[in-house]
Amino acid sequence: MIQLMDHERACRLAAVRLDQPLPADDAAALEAHLADCAMCSATAAGYEADRLALRALPPIEPPRDLWARTSAALEREHARNPASGRRAPRRWGTLTMLGSGFALVLVIALVGPTLLNGGHPGTPNAVPSSGVAGLTPTSGPGITPLIVDSQVTWVVTKGSTGLSIVTANVNKVCPAGDEPDCAPLAGISRGLASLPTVPSSVVLSPANGHQAIAIGPTLNQAGTSLYVLNVPALPTSSPAPSASASPAASPAGSPSPRSSRIPPPPSPSPSVKPTPVTPSVVPSPSSAAPNPSGPAPSASASASASASPVPSVSPVPSGAAALAIVSNVTLVGDEAAYSPDGLWFAFSAQPAGTATGPDIYIWQSGWPAALPITSDHASVFSGWVAGQILASRAVPIVIDGGASPVPSGSPAANPSGSPVASPTPSPAATPSPSPAAILQSLASPSAQPAASPSGSPAPPVLAQPVAFLIDPLTGVATRINGLDGWRPVVDPSGRWVAYWAGTLIFDPVNGVWQPFQGGLQVASWSAVLAAPDGATGAAAAHALPLSGVTDWDVRWDQTGEHLGIWVADTDNPGLGRLSLLTIDQGSGVASSAAPALLQATPSLRGFALKDGQLVWATPAGQDSLGSRLSVLAWTGVNAGKTTIQPIDNGTLIVVP
Amino acid sequence: MDQIGQLAQLSHSADRVLTGSPARTSADAFVEELFQKHHGEIYAYLVRMLRDSELAADLTQDAFIKAYRAHDSLQDPAHARAWLYQIAHRVALDEIRRRKIVRFLPWTGESYGTAPSAEHLAMEGRLSSDLQRALARIPERQRAALLLAELHDLTGVELAAALGVSHVAARALLTRARDSLRRELASERESEAAEEAEGHAGQPSDRRAPR
Numbered sequence: 067m068i069q070l071m072d073h074e075r076a077c078r079l080a081a082v083r084l085d086q087p088l089p090a091d092d093a094a095a096l097e098a099h100l101a102d103c104a105m106c107s108a109t110a111a112g113y114e115a116d117r118l119a120l121r122a123l124p125p126i127e128p129p130r131d132l133w134a135r136t137s138a139a140l141e142r143e144h145a146r147n148p149a150s151g152r153r154a155p156r157r158w159g160t161l162t163m164l165g166s167g168f169a170l171v172l173v174i175a176l177v178g179p180t181l182l183n184g185g186h187p188g189t190p191n192a193v194p195s196s197g198v199a200g201l202t203p204t205s206g207p208g209i210t211p212l213i214v215d216s217q218v219t220w221v222v223t224k225g226s227t228g229l230s231i232v233t234a235n236v237n238k239v240c241p242a243g244d245e246p247d248c249a250p251l252a253g254i255s256r257g258l259a260s261l262p263t264v265p266s267s268v269v270l271s272p273a274n275g276h277q278a279i280a281i282g283p284t285l286n287q288a289g290t291s292l293y294v295l296n297v298p299a300l301p302t303s304s305p306a307p308s309a310s311a312s313p314a315a316s317p318a319g320s321p322s323p324r325s326s327r328i329p330p331p332p333s334p335s336p337s338v339k340p341t342p343v344t345p346s347v348v349p350s351p352s353s354a355a356p357n358p359s360g361p362a363p364s365a366s367a368s369a370s371a372s373a374s375p376v377p378s379v380s381p382v383p384s385g386a387a388a389l390a391i392v393s394n395v396t397l398v399g400d401e402a403a404y405s406p407d408g409l410w411f412a413f414s415a416q417p418a419g420t421a422t423g424p425d426i427y428i429w430q431s432g433w434p435a436a437l438p439i440t441s442d443h444a445s446v447f448s449g450w451v452a453g454q455i456l457a458s459r460a461v462p463i464v465i466d467g468g469a470s471p472v473p474s475g476s477p478a479a480n481p482s483g484s485p486v487a488s489p490t491p492s493p494a495a496t497p498s499p500s501p502a503a504i505l506q507s508l509a510s511p512s513a514q515p516a517a518s519p520s521g522s523p524a525p526p527v528l529a530q531p532v533a534f535l536i537d538p539l540t541g542v543a544t545r546i547n548g549l550d551g552w553r554p555v556v557d558p559s560g561r562w563v564a565y566w567a568g569t570l571i572f573d574p575v576n577g578v579w580q581p582f583q584g585g586l587q588v589a590s591w592s593a594v595l596a597a598p599d600g601a602t603g604a605a606a607a608h609a610l611p612l613s614g615v616t617d618w619d620v621r622w623d624q625t626g627e628h629l630g631i632w633v634a635d636t637d638n639p640g641l642g643r644l645s646l647l648t649i650d651q652g653s654g655v656a657s658s659a660a661p662a663l664l665q666a667t668p669s670l671r672g673f674a675l676k677d678g679q680l681v682w683a684t685p686a687g688q689d690s691l692g693s694r695l696s697v698l699a700w701t702g703v704n705a706g707k708t709t710i711q712p713i714d715n716g717t718l719i720v721v722p
Numbered sequence: 723m724d725q726i727g728q729l730a731q732l733s734h735s736a737d738r739v740l741t742g743s744p745a746r747t748s749a750d751a752f753v754e755e756l757f758q759k760h761h762g763e764i765y766a767y768l769v770r771m772l773r774d775s776e777l778a779a780d781l782t783q784d785a786f787i788k789a790y791r792a793h794d795s796l797q798d799p800a801h802a803r804a805w806l807y808q809i810a811h812r813v814a815l816d817e818i819r820r821r822k823i824v825r826f827l828p829w830t831g832e833s834y835g836t837a838p839s840a841e842h843l844a845m846e847g848r849l850s851s852d853l854q855r856a857l858a859r860i861p862e863r864q865r866a867a868l869l870l871a872e873l874h875d876l877t878g879v880e881l882a883a884a885l886g887v888s889h890v891a892a893r894a895l896l897t898r899a900r901d902s903l904r905r906e907l908a909s910e911r912e913s914e915a916a917e918e919a920e921g922h923a924g925q926p927s928d929r930r931a932p933r
Contacts (some may be wrong), residue, residue, distance in 0.1 A: 081900040126766040
């Protein structure tokens with residue numbers, strides 16, 4: 067029997083039922099009352115609305131230094147009451163990994179040494195380490211390891227062609243000089259398919275980490291091949307890898323069910339087939355088939371896709387799960403990369419042994435081979451921005467008593483098809499003397515010009531870089547009028563772009579454009595997008611404190627606050643020096659207030675930079691040791707390092 | 723018996739479950755892990771209770787210090803979260819109580835504080851919705867019950883433990899909180915409507931001091 071109830075009881079029950087089920091009688095009585103009582107019904111609806119509004123309140127994030135403050139307070143607490151059972155302050159327990167995701171979260175800051183003074187007089191002083199600069203707690207007693215929560219991944223070779231991918235948790239790093247306090251990293255090893263040759267780099271898909279692309283020499287040929295590899299999943303229920311964890315190699319296998327975002331192994335019918343684009347809006351009458359022996363890419367700048375010498379792309383299954391998506395090419399640039407969603411992989415290449423100039427290739431799971439998306443033989447992929455390919459192209463400067471752009475030089479068609487502004491050397495990008503003067507001086511008998519097919523000296527070719535975006539789905543190219551930059555790289559937050567500004571010179575032997583005069587700089591990405599021309603875009607750019615740069619690899623962290631720059635040695639392009647710069651978020655200037663966290667440290671080609679963590683491989687011979695993987699983690703001005711054991715046999719490859 | 727006492731009767735080692743290793747028994751390891759798991763939600767709870775992000779950070783630190791001192795009292799790690807919320811709740815109530823005392827001190831013309839930080843002002847801006855102003859006006863124990871139940875997803879048992887009351891009392895508190903919030907929201911909206919009618923739309927509507 068349904069009992070009548072008064073308004074007060076009805077409203078109370080309407081609130082109570084949000085938290086617990088009502089007895090059947092009460093529930094029925096309430097429903098009956100609400101059906102007839104507009105006031106109580108409105109109140110009940112109000113309770114529901116309040117609940118929804120409460121749950122929709124914005125999340126509140128804790129300050130990043132909260133652990134540092136709390137940890138310091140705990141230290142003080144221990145100092146006041148040593149019998150409280152707290153362990154020695156320099157021996158913080160290793161935190162259990164609280165998640166197995168690949169996201170890197172730096173959550174805890176270092177306790178400043180001043181907070182620990184006096185409490186533990188027996189702590190030895192730390193000795194600053196060369197190469198790591200700007201660390202606040204480089205010395206003094208009581209330095210505490212920096213607690214971090216991240217993962218690093220690298221590849222080591224096994225035998226002549228076998229590979230293992232290793233993932234290790236990084237729980238703490240130690241301030242410079244205290245690295246011995248941080249046990250060397252060791253991780254869980256997973257076997258990969260054997261490749262015909264030992265790769266030089268491996269790129270892991272950001273979608274789920276179950277697919278990778280290995281880049282290595284083509285067997286018995288001079289070029290390079292790219293192989294798709296399946297990466298076995300990490301054991302889902304395994305404990306966090308530790309220094310004592312023994313490698314648990316498993317055969318290369320198929321992706322786990324969790325890899326659903328990556329499509330299954332290649333199928334014959336690509337889901338999307340790109341149309342090669344020729345990003346020249348003004349075809350040149352002279353744009354015929356490329357001249358493999360000629361040093362004049364301008365003449366072939368508008369070569370059609372059919373004239374493009376497509377490298378051998380026959381699928382070459384290698385092992386159980388390796389597929390060659392392109393074979394025997396010369397890779398151009400270090401920026402081969404997956405799109406952030408893991409659906410696309412892009413790179414720049416040209417057929418090995420030719421000097422035709424590079425084109426941009428794309429590939430996605432399901433395709434038997436990578437396909438060129440440009441056909442101008444002068445485009446270089448340098449990254450992804452908002453789902454689009456960011457690329458640059460060299461626009462030759464033809465000298466006839468003065469510099470002038472090549473008519474077909476505009477690299478990109480804008481969607482409307484209207485003419486694109488001629489590349490105008492920007493004030494910041496234009497070196498002195500002028501390109502015309504440089505060309506003329508280089509063309510003089512005292513210079514070393516490339517030989518033309520006829521044997522007569524041919525003048526070197528200079529070019530001005532321009533940047534553009536390509537939609538991988540439609541192939542539509544859009545010129546970035548405000549960016550006259552070479553190999554631009556935009557930070558993941560979309561705030562900054564780093565690029566080479568200056569002139570390029572053509573290398574007729576290798577068929578690629580090389581930086582000539584200019585330098586690396588950083589500009590506001592929004593500013594260059596909004597700028598009407600390169601000069602305007604360059605006006606707000608800031609040069610990076612590096613000189614003599616001809617071959618580099620630039621990577622941003624997720625926030626755009628740090629920029630890693632690897633600069634190749636001129637004598638050995640596989641070796642170089644790695645720096646980590648802090649970019650002032652207001653101006654874009656490499657900040658002098660927060661000094662570089664790493665300065666010109668010897669490093670092998672290839673490094674990884676995520677939020678708060680830089681990973682690189684040291685060359686063999688450093689500190690009389692073999693090649694080893696180094697990890698620098700930081701928060702604010704505090705930083706620390708840790709390493710893995712040197713690799714005595716085989717090659718160490720950092721996986722970005 | 724108070725909730726901590728009840729929890730203390732349970733027999734498992736907190737360290738054993740929190741760390742998975744019986745060898746890790748020290749207080750610092752316990753607090754480190756507790757912090758890793760819960761510091762974000764504890765901080766958010768204190769921000770919402772006190773409407774002051776800087777103070778909330780200080781009190782989060784205090785809560786973990788208290789947890790460190792009292793870690794032996796928690797013997798069932800399954801209740802570690804509620805136990806920590808209970809500590810944070812008491813820290814918050816102590817602070818609110820202290821504020822009420824301070825409020826009655828005569829003003830001497832001297833300023834002991836500093837200008838509010840940009841972060842503080844930003845946080846105030848984020849908390850300036852009518853819902854949050856209304857939330858700030860309901861009694862603090864009711865506010866705590868509402869926040870813990872709706873935003874922090876504490877179960878009935880956890881809510882009772884965190885508030886340090888019986889299960890029945892916690893439910894009653896929650897019901898009263900919903901009613902109080904309803905009335906404060908209505909009052910808030912009436913005030914806004916009245917201000918708009920008077921042409922004072924630019925005036926802040928938070929004319930009444932929080933409790």
